[in-house]
Amino acid sequence: MAYQPQEIFFRSKAPVTVDEDLCIAHKGCTVCVDVCPMDLLAINPATQKAYMAFDECWYCMPCEKDCPTGAVKVDIPYLLR
Numbered sequence: 001m002a003y004q005p006q007e008i009f010f011r012s013k014a015p016v017t018v019d020e021d022l023c024i025a026h027k028g029c030t031v032c033v034d035v036c037p038m039d040l041l042a043i044n045p046a047t048q049k050a051y052m053a054f055d056e057c058w059y060c061m062p063c064e065k066d067c068p069t070g071a072v073k074v075d076i077p078y079l080l081r
Contacts, residue, residue: 022071032063
């Protein structure tokens with residue numbers, strides 16, 4: 001049987017994803033933007049939701065840990081865990 005790579009080895013397009021249904025940036029929340037030491041997150045003026053502006057994440061996790069609604073998820077690549 002041929003080797004089939006498992007889903008765990010694949011990385012999402014961006015290491016940080018924001019669930020727009022849970023994001024409350026439209027209510028003035030900017031926690032994820034404020035705590036990111038790399039300044040990678042921003043608020044989209046059109047949707048009033050947070051998004052990852054750049055792909056240089058250090059996987060330090062404060063954006064995920066401090067998000068009051070759990071909207072921010074950090075996908076740490078398998079080999080860095």
